[in-house]
Amino acid sequence: MQILVVEDDNRISAFLIKGLEECGYLVTLCKNAEDVLKHYSGIQWDLIILDIMLPGIDGVQLLQTLRYKKIYAPVLMLSALNSVQDKVAALDYGADDFLTKPFHFDELLSRIKALTRRSKHQGxxxxxxxxxxxxxxxxxxxxxxxxxxxxxxxxxxxxxxxxxxxxxxxxxxxxxxxxxxxxxxxxxxxxxxxxxxxxxxxxxxxxxxxxxxxxxxxxxxxxxxx
Structure with a gap:
């Protein structure tokens, strides 16, 4: 499974990449929204982990642009902000889930599995x-x-x-x-x-x-x- 991590904090991105790769995921790191749109928006991602506080174009603006471009990969937003308004804004603009920093890696894995799970029943x-x-x-x-x-x-x-x-x-x-x-x-x-x-x-x-x-x-x- 291919995951795009959009995170400019070196400590957090290193933590994410190490943990995800140890779990068998293929991870690509991008540190700003501009590079995502220029180099990575044409790839079929299984999941995008997107930080809200990015330099330049922020995470919510990037999310809006991706959805406008009809890129519907599941998006898990990360943020140090914990206000209801931030969560509502992210979800209303097309995010599939929202996780507040700091977080436990096990919780992140659980969210990833939930977002990428597809019905194996009648559907x-x-x-x-x-x-x-x-x-x-x-x-x-x-x-x-x-x-x-x-x-x-x-x-x-x-x-x-x-x-x-x-x-x-x-x-x-x-x-x-x-x-x-x-x-x-x-x-x-x-x-x-x-x-x-x-x-x-x-x-x-x-x-x-x-x-x-x-x-x-x-x-x-x-x-x-x-």
């Missing part, structure tokens, strides 16, 4: 990196969803929720797990935002008659096909 990944569930297809490269060949318009948050559920097909996930994975920050456990977005998704992906999202009473939800 299948086609050659063009699309999750297939009967009439429902989720393009992980184009950030698009199709039902019976017709594109469904989803908001970025609805899309991220659908991908999370699909990648955990046949597994019950709690509302707290969904909040952490999709919104990325700790919300009030009594918020109904998950239920609201589940309702939005159901109205859009189940309008053809097929059912995909099931409620597990008192726990959360499970994504599966009949």
């Amino acid at each position: 299948q990944v086609s050659a063009d990196n699309t999750l297939l569930f009967g009439e429902l297809s989720i393009s992980l490269q184009q950030y698009k969803v199709f039902l019976g060949g017709a594109e469904i318009e989803l908001s970025p948050r609805e899309y991220k929720l659908l991908v999370y559920l699909a990648e955990n097909a046949d597994k019950t996930v709690s509302r707290v797990q969904i909040l952490n994975a999709v919104w990325g920050i700790t919300f009030d456990n009594h918020t109904n935002v998950v239920d609201v977005y589940i309702s939005y998704l159901r109205n859009k992906i189940e309008k053809g008659g097929a059912k995909y999202i099931y409620t597990v009473k008192g726990v959360g939800y499970i994504f599966k096909t009949d």
Whole structure:
């Protein structure tokens, strides 16, 4: 698996490269956003680990540019900043996860495995990196969803929720797990935002008659096909 590390701090980058290579990952280091765009944006990365505080173009601006260029590799943001606003900004601009410095390497590995894991249950990944569930297809490269060949318009948050559920097909996930994975920050456990977005998704992906999202009473939800 090829990982691009974008980090200008020599101590942190050396720590990351040593640990990741010992775990069998192929790691490329880049110390600024400009070099990423000039030399590395055309490579098919399995994961990008991206620091927010970079010289010149910062990490969030680089992330925006990558997504604009339709580069949809999973992005794990690193930052010494721990404010809710920073996390929300990174996630809203297309980051898949956010890890605050300092962090334990085991936690980093766990995040990497979660980000690169694809469903091995009923969903299948086609050659063009699309999750297939009967009439429902989720393009992980184009950030698009199709039902019976017709594109469904989803908001970025609805899309991220659908991908999370699909990648955990046949597994019950709690509302707290969904909040952490999709919104990325700790919300009030009594918020109904998950239920609201589940309702939005159901109205859009189940309008053809097929059912995909099931409620597990008192726990959360499970994504599966009949």
